[in-house]
Amino acid sequence: MTQPSHDAFRERFPTLFETQKPRLERYLARLSGEPQLAADLAQEAFIKLYERGESPDCPEAWLITVATNLFRNARSKESRRTRLLREAETGGDLRESSPSGLEGLSAAGDGRVRRAIETLSEREQSLLLLRTEGYSYRELALALDLEESSVGTLLARAKRAFRAAYEEAHDARR
Numbered sequence: 820m821t822q823p824s825h826d827a828f829r830e831r832f833p834t835l836f837e838t839q840k841p842r843l844e845r846y847l848a849r850l851s852g853e854p855q856l857a858a859d860l861a862q863e864a865f866i867k868l869y870e871r872g873e874s875p876d877c878p879e880a881w882l883i884t885v886a887t888n889l890f891r892n893a894r895s896k897e898s899r900r901t902r903l904l905r906e907a908e909t910g911g912d913l914r915e916s917s918p919s920g921l922e923g924l925s926a927a928g929d930g931r932v933r934r935a936i937e938t939l940s941e942r943e944q945s946l947l948l949l950r951t952e953g954y955s956y957r958e959l960a961l962a963l964d965l966e967e968s969s970v971g972t973l974l975a976r977a978k979r980a981f982r983a984a985y986e987e988a989h990d991a992r993r
Contacts, residue, residue, distance in 0.1 A: 828874050842952045849948045860889045880961030935984035943977035
């Protein structure tokens, strides 16, 4: 019967919400550079989980995946809106490329850190930011569709790439 499982999920949901929402929000805030957007997206991810009515095998990974997809959708929508507004203001079509999906990263915090993060691939950014929030290798693997055994290697590469980009940004300021 699905009802007992459904009831058990509803009973466990508040604890999951209390423990995971702050982590998810911080990850999204670092990714977007916009704390209010992060709060909205984290909330929306939890609403989707609640509406699902049952817990996935690894709810933390499920929430990361849903929240990251919501972030991508929000950025894509924002980029289209900005492009259309600019085109309307200039009365023509702009040939410049659209801003990256991570444009918000340079909007807050240490500019050097944000610039270094922007140079990384989306997977490297997610690995570093999620690990900073304390997600386990298993959760990272599930959320980012990776082999758990490769997470350590990929994380080490991401750290090296970040360090190199950070040093380069530092050297460029001199």
